[in-house]
Amino acid sequence: MRLDKKVAFITGAASGIGKRIAEVFAQAGATVAVADLNADGAEATAARLRALGHRAVGIGVDITQEAEVDAAVARAVAELGGLDILVSNAGIQTVAPLVEFRFEDWKKVLAVHLDGAFLTARAAMRQMVASGHGGSILFMGSVHSKEASVLKAPYVTAKHGLEGLAKVIAKEGASHLIRANVICPGFVRTPLVDKQIPEQARALGISEDEVVRKVMLKDTVDGEFTTVDDVARVALMFAAFPTQALTGQSLVVSHGWFMQ
Ligand code: NAD
Numbered sequence: 001m002r003l004d005k006k007v008a009f010i011t012g013a014a015s016g017i018g019k020r021i022a023e024v025f026a027q028a029g030a031t032v033a034v035a036d037l038n039a040d041g042a043e044a045t046a047a048r049l050r051a052l053g054h055r056a057v058g059i060g061v062d063i064t065q066e067a068e069v070d071a072a073v074a075r076a077v078a079e080l081g082g083l084d085i086l087v088s089n090a091g092i093q094t095v096a097p098l099v100e101f102r103f104e105d106w107k108k109v110l111a112v113h114l115d116g117a118f119l120t121a122r123a124a125m126r127q128m129v130a131s132g133h134g135g136s137i138l139f140m141g142s143v144h145s146k147e148a149s150v151l152k153a154p155y156v157t158a159k160h161g162l163e164g165l166a167k168v169i170a171k172e173g174a175s176h177l178i179r180a181n182v183i184c185p186g187f188v189r190t191p192l193v194d195k196q197i198p199e200q201a202r203a204l205g206i207s208e209d210e211v212v213r214k215v216m217l218k219d220t221v222d223g224e225f226t227t228v229d230d231v232a233r234v235a236l237m238f239a240a241f242p243t244q245a246l247t248g249q250s251l252v253v254s255h256g257w258f259m260q
Pocket residue numbers: 011012013014015016017018035036037038041061062063064089090091092112140141142143184185186187188189190191192193
């Protein structure tokens with residue numbers, strides 16, 4: 001599974017899952033645009049990749065802003081010579097019971113996950129169509145693309161929505177050799193999850209340890225968190241897959257938490 005001569009644009013790549021995907025893609029031969037709201041973090045990740053001999057640029061971008069996304073993708077294409085892979089990965093989480101959910105928090109979660117996915121996919125697809133080479137579009141879904149949990153109304157709604165968007169892209173993109181897939185991880189110990197452990201403990205009236213054991217890992221087969229490596233391997237498989245056989249599919253990577 002190699003990505004030699006491929007250029008990948010990865011959002012949310014200053015941290016957690018996106019950062020590991022950037023490292024694994026670079027090791028597989030890809031040139032990487034490390035895109036993130038945290039511009040300094042994006043540049044730091046890109047600088048570490050360059051120090052290891054890889055080609056990478058850091059790009060600050062808010063994926064909810066149309067003009068910023070178009071400019072960021074245009075910059076990646078100009079500086080790196082094209083665009084073959086999009087990993088639309090950036091995400092946020094806010095937990096609260098639905099009856100207490102603030103409308104502005106609902107809109108923010110939907111904007112980052114859905115507006116961000118649409119805007120980055122549209123910009124990437126325009127480039128992939130123009131190049132004539134097509135490419136691979138990956139969305140970071142979640143077990144919450146398939147299943148619900150309490151306290152996560154907008155997140156579950158958005159993650160389910162990504163499955164629909166990927167299927168549309170698989171159909172509209174097929175004649176341009178554009179593939180689309182969704183990766184659906186279980187809980188991964190990243191800053192996004194570390195933030196919600198105390199929030200869930202407060203909302204559910206249980207200890208933080210109980211949140212980990214009785215909420216997050218309860219239904220896994222081995223009591224283990226999914227790792228950033230687990231997710232990055234699946235991303236590499238989809239990005240490097242040579243045909244359209246898997247387009248439109250999602251894959252759950254969750255240590256058995258959710259089985260289809
Ligand atoms: P993380 O908090 O470690 O990283 C998320 C990154 O996204 C951060 O660097 C942040 O700056 C960036 N970001 C946030 N809003 C942005 C915006 N508007 N524009 C550009 N960048 C923005 O989180 P993570 O756990 O690595 O999550 C990455 C993705 O994986 C998310 O889509 C998340 O929903 C999904 N996911 C995570 C888990 C998990 O357990 N950690 C499980 C399933 C799915």
